Amino acid sequence: MERNETFLQKAEELKPTLHTRRVSALGSKTPLKKGGSLTLDFGEHLVGTVTIRLAFVGSHPDAPAWLRLKFAEREQELSENVEDYHGWISASWVQQEQIHVDVLPCEVRLERRYAFRYVQLEVLDISGKYDLVVKGADCEAVSSADEAALLPYETEDAFLRQIDAVACKTLHECMQLVFEDGPKRDRRLWMGDLRLQALANYQSYRNHDLVKRCLYLFAGSTLPGGRVGAGLFLEPEIEVDDTAMFDYSLLYVPTLLDYYETTGDRETLTELWPTAWRQIELAQDHFDGRGLVRDSDVRGWCFVDWNLALNKQAGAQGIYLYCLRAAEKIAEILDDAEKSAWIKADYEKKKRAALDGLYDAAQGLFVSGAEKQVSWASQIWMVLGGVCGGDVLHRVEKAEAVTMVTPYLYHHYVQALLDVGEKEKALQVLTEYWGGMVKEGADTFWELYDPADPNASPYGGTIVNSYCHAWSCAPAYFLRKYFSK
Amino acid sequence: MERNETFLQKAEELKPTLHTRRVSALGSKTPLKKGGSLTLDFGEHLVGTVTIRLAFVGSHPDAPAWLRLKFAEREQELSENVEDYHGWISASWVQQEQIHVDVLPCEVRLERRYAFRYVQLEVLDISGKYDLVVKGADCEAVSSADEAALLPYETEDAFLRQIDAVACKTLHECMQLVFEDGPKRDRRLWMGDLRLQALANYQSYRNHDLVKRCLYLFAGSTLPGGRVGAGLFLEPEIEVDDTAMFDYSLLYVPTLLDYYETTGDRETLTELWPTAWRQIELAQDHFDGRGLVRDSDVRGWCFVDWNLALNKQAGAQGIYLYCLRAAEKIAEILDDAEKSAWIKADYEKKKRAALDGLYDAAQGLFVSGAEKQVSWASQIWMVLGGVCGGDVLHRVEKAEAVTMVTPYLYHHYVQALLDVGEKEKALQVLTEYWGGMVKEGADTFWELYDPADPNASPYGGTIVNSYCHAWSCAPAYFLRKYFSK
Numbered sequence: 001m002e003r004n005e006t007f008l009q010k011a012e013e014l015k016p017t018l019h020t021r022r023v024s025a026l027g028s029k030t031p032l033k034k035g036g037s038l039t040l041d042f043g044e045h046l047v048g049t050v051t052i053r054l055a056f057v058g059s060h061p062d063a064p065a066w067l068r069l070k071f072a073e074r075e076q077e078l079s080e081n082v083e084d085y086h087g088w089i090s091a092s093w094v095q096q097e098q099i100h101v102d103v104l105p106c107e108v109r110l111e112r113r114y115a116f117r118y119v120q121l122e123v124l125d126i127s128g129k130y131d132l133v134v135k136g137a138d139c140e141a142v143s144s145a146d147e148a149a150l151l152p153y154e155t156e157d158a159f160l161r162q163i164d165a166v167a168c169k170t171l172h173e174c175m176q177l178v179f180e181d182g183p184k185r186d187r188r189l190w191m192g193d194l195r196l197q198a199l200a201n202y203q204s205y206r207n208h209d210l211v212k213r214c215l216y217l218f219a220g221s222t223l224p225g226g227r228v229g230a231g232l233f234l235e236p237e238i239e240v241d242d243t244a245m246f247d248y249s250l251l252y253v254p255t256l257l258d259y260y261e262t263t264g265d266r267e268t269l270t271e272l273w274p275t276a277w278r279q280i281e282l283a284q285d286h287f288d289g290r291g292l293v294r295d296s297d298v299r300g301w302c303f304v305d306w307n308l309a310l311n312k313q314a315g316a317q318g319i320y321l322y323c324l325r326a327a328e329k330i331a332e333i334l335d336d337a338e339k340s341a342w343i344k345a346d347y348e349k350k351k352r353a354a355l356d357g358l359y360d361a362a363q364g365l366f367v368s369g370a371e372k373q374v375s376w377a378s379q380i381w382m383v384l385g386g387v388c389g390g391d392v393l394h395r396v397e398k399a400e401a402v403t404m405v406t407p408y409l410y411h412h413y414v415q416a417l418l419d420v421g422e423k424e425k426a427l428q429v430l431t432e433y434w435g436g437m438v439k440e441g442a443d444t445f446w447e448l449y450d451p452a453d454p455n456a457s458p459y460g461g462t463i464v465n466s467y468c469h470a471w472s473c474a475p476a477y478f479l480r481k482y483f484s485k
Numbered sequence: 486m487e488r489n490e491t492f493l494q495k496a497e498e499l500k501p502t503l504h505t506r507r508v509s510a511l512g513s514k515t516p517l518k519k520g521g522s523l524t525l526d527f528g529e530h531l532v533g534t535v536t537i538r539l540a541f542v543g544s545h546p547d548a549p550a551w552l553r554l555k556f557a558e559r560e561q562e563l564s565e566n567v568e569d570y571h572g573w574i575s576a577s578w579v580q581q582e583q584i585h586v587d588v589l590p591c592e593v594r595l596e597r598r599y600a601f602r603y604v605q606l607e608v609l610d611i612s613g614k615y616d617l618v619v620k621g622a623d624c625e626a627v628s629s630a631d632e633a634a635l636l637p638y639e640t641e642d643a644f645l646r647q648i649d650a651v652a653c654k655t656l657h658e659c660m661q662l663v664f665e666d667g668p669k670r671d672r673r674l675w676m677g678d679l680r681l682q683a684l685a686n687y688q689s690y691r692n693h694d695l696v697k698r699c700l701y702l703f704a705g706s707t708l709p710g711g712r713v714g715a716g717l718f719l720e721p722e723i724e725v726d727d728t729a730m731f732d733y734s735l736l737y738v739p740t741l742l743d744y745y746e747t748t749g750d751r752e753t754l755t756e757l758w759p760t761a762w763r764q765i766e767l768a769q770d771h772f773d774g775r776g777l778v779r780d781s782d783v784r785g786w787c788f789v790d791w792n793l794a795l796n797k798q799a800g801a802q803g804i805y806l807y808c809l810r811a812a813e814k815i816a817e818i819l820d821d822a823e824k825s826a827w828i829k830a831d832y833e834k835k836k837r838a839a840l841d842g843l844y845d846a847a848q849g850l851f852v853s854g855a856e857k858q859v860s861w862a863s864q865i866w867m868v869l870g871g872v873c874g875g876d877v878l879h880r881v882e883k884a885e886a887v888t889m890v891t892p893y894l895y896h897h898y899v900q901a902l903l904d905v906g907e908k909e910k911a912l913q914v915l916t917e918y919w920g921g922m923v924k925e926g927a928d929t930f931w932e933l934y935d936p937a938d939p940n941a942s943p944y945g946g947t948i949v950n951s952y953c954h955a956w957s958c959a960p961a962y963f964l965r966k967y968f969s970k
Contacts, residue, residue, distance in 0.1 A: 034575075059726075059727050060718050060724050060726065060727065061718075062671065062716075062718075062726065062728075063574065063575040063577050063578055063670075063671070064575070064577040064578070065577060066575070066576060066577035088613075089548065089612070090519075090548040090549070090551070090610045090611055090612045090613075091551060091609070091610040092548050092549040092550060092551035092585060092609070092610045092611060092612070093548055093549070097583065097585070098582065098583040100577060100582070100597060102597060102720075103720045103721050104721075105721070106721075112585060112587060124576070124577070125575045125576040125577045126575060126577060127574070127575045127577070128573075128575075185548075186547065186548070188547075231547075233545050233546075233547075235587075235588045236588050236589070236590070236591070239545050241544075241545065241547065242544050242545065243547075
């Protein structure tokens with residue numbers, strides 16, 4: 001791992017203040033015996049620490065109360081059992097505790113931070129001489145988003161206002177000491193997620209320093225060779241995740257450009273341009289002589305979407321071209337003529353390779369990998385990379401194509417539609433997809449949503465899914481930028 | 486409940502300082518994956534708070550570690566599962582926690598106090614990207630017993646020295662802010678237990694103020710009518726347990742006498758004599774016109790022993806007489822001639838009732854209840870109550886009698902043997918019974934020990950048994966008082 005202390009120091013100086021807010025939930029007067037349970041509803045999604053106020057009725061407690069606490073973002077999580085989960089990511093993400101209460105009445109302050117709307121308390125065991133009374137609970141909710149800074153969203157469409165509000169709430173909850181992907185899981189900074197959060201942030205909370213801080217963090221702790229990692233840990237100290245993904249490293253480039261275009265902060269652009277440029281250089285290893293991304297069977301070599309069946313080769317080609325265009329803009333802004341020239345040539349070469357090597361003229365669609373897989377992802381990124389127009393987006397609707405499962409890829413689909421001028425269609429997709437979650441009762445937008453299979457999880461069980469996930473905050477960006485009054 | 490603030494204030498002023506001592510256990514260099522576990526052995530029984538030092542090997546932790554911790558006084562407890570326990574006292578006594586560790590490396594300081602020698606740590610789940618390393622753990626052990634004050638025990642018999650050491654350790658662990666019955670369970674002051682602890686304490690740690698404090702606590706918080714409760718809670722404030730037991734209320738009387746005889750503290754004797762005397766008065770309701778204790782089928786109306794099959798009537802009669810004799814001595818010390826005369830007459834009446842109503846001449850044994858049950862307990866307490874000589878103790882050995890299951894009743898058996906001059910037999914019982922636990926590897930003496938059935942539990946499962954239980958510290962009293970060089 002490589003560290004740049006100057007960059008990390010800048011990031012440290014940009015560390016935001018967390019705003020706190022106290023939210024309470026009412027308990028119940030019905031006492032609980034062994035096996036009894038109670039669900040507290042805080043009425044909204046919260047991120048923070050929790051204190052539960054407990055009392056008793058009956059004789060003086062002569063044994064501890066042994067309790068299980070479940071924190072859930074959606075009420076349905078409460079009926080899922082961690083014991084039934086055997087997926088491949090750790091069950092340690094499930095927000096569930098067992099505690100013993102030795103002295104009653106009391107206030108139990110839990111040390112960990114939770115992301116939740118509901119808290120279920122279950123009495124695993126208790127003495128027969130007394131019953132437990134849950135008087136209520138308080139949450140000290142935290143976020144670095146400043147509600148006072150939130151721009152208004154002007155529209156007469158009540159449903160769009162509702163979608164926007166859920167998107168802003170999602171972003172709000174994920175804005176902590178960095179832009180977290182999800183406050184339940186993984187609670188950390190990921191490059192691809194950061195890019196979409198930054199875009200939504202520019203249209204809403206406008207905490208530009210938080211974006212700047214994250215850009216310096218990624219530049220300050222890199223993988224060998226200066227590669228930007230897919231993610232970054234803050235504790236116990238800042239350290240890049242040893243996971244690297246082709247697309248996530250490259251997406252540093254447009255994220256830096258977006259930041260500059262929003263803020264005009266030329267000093268930061270100048271200072272971080274070498275880090276961005278290095279990602280373009282490092283990406284070259286992934287290309288064959290013709291200029292085509294080499295496919296890989298290493299899981300997670302490139303992210304694109306959480307569809308395990310998806311082949312990433314064509315998507316990666318499109319992402320590279322998309323990021324290269326961002327690099328070209330930066331080179332021009334900084335009058336870096338030499339790089340600019342190289343970029344132009346490389347762009348043409350690799351665009352040509354995409355058309356020659358990945359386009360199936362018979363289908364009129366891009367294909368990916370040895371099996372020539374057709375997917376939505378491939379078409380979307382070829383559009384975003386400037387390889388083709390919007391026809392592929394129509395054709396893929398009628399094809400037998402690998403579908404999209406995350407709001408992350410849907411974001412790029414909506415952007416592609418907008419790029420090719422299909423504004424009405426873009427709004428329709430946005431309204432149906434994110435609106436679908438709203439109709440399902442979402443307080444915040446989810447990590448995963450497949451309208452055809454709402455209980456899908458790439459992890460082997462929905463209990464570890466995150467239901468407040470920042471890469472899902474797209475409506476706050478699109479509605480405010482393209483569909484405002 | 487009735488409170489005497491003057492008495493409670495005196496008790497508060499006598500609150501002891503807890504001595505602390507740091508004890509560490511080594512971890513292991515072998516990293517743990519999901520499902521892995523490790524047992525830390527602290528080498529001795531401890532009561533205190535624990536800090537566990539954790540680290541990792543592999544990639545930076547990308548998910549919390551979800552751990553189960555078991556604290557065990559005996560190693561065999563570690564193989565027992567709380568899920569398999571369905572007994573009638575609360576499983577909340579089982580010293581087991583689940584915790585999530587969010588940041589590694591770290592020191593996890595657990596807030597609760599545990600009684601244990603072994604700590605088992607099991608990885609319930611963890612990310613595949615790293616393994617957990619348990620570097621070690623530290624215990625801040627607490628006790629109000631002062632090792633510097635411990636009288637030496639002089640004997641040439643190494644086994645007796647070993648038994649005494651285990652007894653003193655048991656007492657030491659139970660000496661906290663009061664004399665607790667057991668630091669695992671119930672962690673509180675019980676009257677019958679206090680009496681035996683005080684006796685052992687007079688011969689060993691000599692913390693007479695702690696006995697005095699407990700006497701004032703019991704007198705300061707009583708049941709309606711001034712009845713001394715069976716036990717007392719300290720937190721969140723001092724409150725007598727609403728459990729009352731015929732014998733436990735009465736045993737306040739000899740406990741007060743023992744305290745005076747040891748310390749000569751006439752002021753305390755004078756001040757607490759009304760409380761003691763009140764127990765004699767209140768006991769009268771339990772007698773029929775002939776002067777016989779009325780039997781009862783209310784569970785726990787009188788304790789005597791933890792044998793659920795035991796009928797308590799005859800034992801209760803003996804206990805009353807035993808306590809009445811203590812009252813008589815106090816009345817004489819305080820020149821209370823009126824009470825003294827009443828006591829003498831009442832003693833003769835109820836002793837006569839015992840001989841007439843409970844002695845089966847054909848068997849030469851005392852019987853109890855409507856079914857005329859023969860038990861060890863009944864014979865022992867008739868001897869201690871001065872109703873008969875030691876013959877019943879010989880005869881009961883050959884009878885089909887309800888046995889003894891607790892060290893608490895064994896204590897009284899040994900005392901009865903000593904009272905009738907059977908010193909050699911007393912030592913033999915003591916050596917075989919408590920020595921039996923030592924041979925089973927006891928670091929401290931147990932709440933329950935039936936040599937014929939070592940896995941017995943009156944609770945429906947051994948997992949809630951206490952293995953450091955103060956009523957089991959008899960050897961520190963008997964060996965030092967009767968069998969010292």
